[in-house]
Amino acid sequence: DTGVSQDPRHKITKRGQNVTFRCDPISEHNRLYWYRQTLGQGPEFLTYFQNEAQLEKSRLLSDRFSAERPKGSFSTLEIQRTEQGDSAMYLCASTPGGQVNYGYTFGSGTRLTVV
Amino acid sequence: GIQVEQSPPDLILQEGANSTLRCNFSDSVNNLQWFHQNPWGQLINLFYIPSGTKQNGRLSATTVATERYSLLYISSSQTTDSGVYFCAVEPQGGSTLGRLYFGRGTQLTVWP
Numbered sequence: 001d002t003g004v005s006q007d008p009r010h011k012i013t014k015r016g017q018n019v020t021f022r023c024d025p026i027s028e029h030n031r032l033y034w035y036r037q038t039l040g041q042g043p044e045f046l047t048y049f050q051n052e053a054q055l056e057k058s059r060l061l062s063d064r065f066s067a068e069r070p071k072g073s074f075s076t077l078e079i080q081r082t083e084q085g086d087s088a089m090y091l092c093a094s095t096p097g098g099q100v101n102y103g104y105t106f107g108s109g110t111r112l113t114v115v
Numbered sequence: 116g117i118q119v120e121q122s123p124p125d126l127i128l129q130e131g132a133n134s135t136l137r138c139n140f141s142d143s144v145n146n147l148q149w150f151h152q153n154p155w156g157q158l159i160n161l162f163y164i165p166s167g168t169k170q171n172g173r174l175s176a177t178t179v180a181t182e183r184y185s186l187l188y189i190s191s192s193q194t195t196d197s198g199v200y201f202c203a204v205e206p207q208g209g210s211t212l213g214r215l216y217f218g219r220g221t222q223l224t225v226w227p
Binding site for chain 1: 119148150155156157158159160162163201203212213214215216217218219220
């Protein structure tokens, strides 16, 4: 297993376009998280999946954002009608789950630039 | 929500020097992790340390949960230690299992 994979690594899009990012977690991990990181800040929570169920969404996740995790495997994050304020690094992480939450494994992130 | 404050915000060292990074948090936590973000943006988990002391090579960390702070020690720093170090916590009684709150990080630059 090569860890958490994210695709694409970079995305440049014009304002108003839709974009979709993919995250492949570590195969035995049943918890998956999306975070967003802007320049000079720490990552901020967006949403969380336990298997295929999306259990929480941050208020940062406006109606233009949607995330899915079909069959509890990979996850996608879609942003519709992108705005310049959406420019950020989008990070995915997975953990095994269970009572004790050990260290996260993050992917390399998708850097989105909206022009 | 819980507040996480890291200090110093920036740290510049010469290779071989030692350093201490601090993380203060405002409420009780279940989980505290230290991460290193390299210049390419990859976040690497360094320690899972809700309490106590751990060591891994030149790095060690101590969390005093009752006083709500954690320290990351880097000894004999190397240029490859450069990057941003983040502290992240999961508050006790949080609504989202495993949700981490990050500080703003310490930007470490190590010169040869």
